[in-house]
């Protein structure tokens with residue numbers, strides 16, 4: 001099979017998995033759930049030597065191990081790669097960093113890489129995110145910040161998003177080369193008005209009124225930067241969600257006239273208040289930002305509501321071993 005046919009087969013396999021699941025296009029793909037739902041044993045190891053992931057098949061028993069010493073976005077990409085080996089009927093594989101993130105020559109690695117990118121960043125998911133951010137999905141004119149924000153929402157690394165946007169012809173080779181020189185940490189700091197994220201490896205997601213009543217999927221430690229319009233003349237202020245101090249931590253609260261370094265005016269001449277929250281615990285949280293207006297004002301001042309779903313990898317407190325979801329199942333089998 002030539003490279004094109006190999007890739008086509010892998011894209012179809014990923015599309016098949018997505019079609020079978022009930023994941024909303026453009027949301028982060030819960031790849032650990034997909035693995036567990038297939039009855040594949042999932043385990044986590046902080047010391048996998050130089051390996052990022054392992055796929056093992058012994059008879060009917062299949063297992064995937066993930067190196068937890070790496071950022072969660074890379075763990076997710078590795079998990080998707082190993083699931084690719086499974087779905088495409090490959091045998092056992094030990095994957096070092098190069099076979100996960102760099103251009104591969106082995107046909108099975110080409111397929112697993114294509115599967116992982118297509119599963120976590122399908123064309124539909126990318127186009128959904130582009131449209132949501134006001135870009136023409138066929139001919140988007142993207143900045144490095146735009147690419148970063150797509151990566152953050154899809155829960156993949158910035159570099160993985162650069163590569164996939166080029167594969168899908170959303171950016172040119174020349175743009176991809178330029179974007180690849182950017183530091184994702186610097187882009188996060190731009191979005192946070194210069195501040196370093198509490199956890200430099202976590203993602204920063206930017207939300208505006210365009211995200212009102214949307215469900216957003218996060219990992220623990222990810223930060224959301226919420227832009228709220230402020231009109232100092234009329235005295236429009238905001239009360240912040242009551243979840244602050246529980247499932248979310250307030251990390252910053254600042255005012256500026258433009259949007260996080262992109263130079264784009266948010267609401268005409270209105271100032272924007274940026275409230276930054278860090279996801280503290282896993283679970284579902286409704287975040288309500290309510291405007292407080294003087295009684296004399298009768299203008300439409302709607303609240304901004306975000307439904308946040310914060311997840312963690314199903315790894316034990318010790319940070320290693322079988323998935324916490326599968327732990328009991330394994331004990332039952334052992335005692336049977």
Ligand SMILES: [Zn+2]
Pocket residue numbers: 081085093094095099108109112
């Ligand atoms: Zn592989």
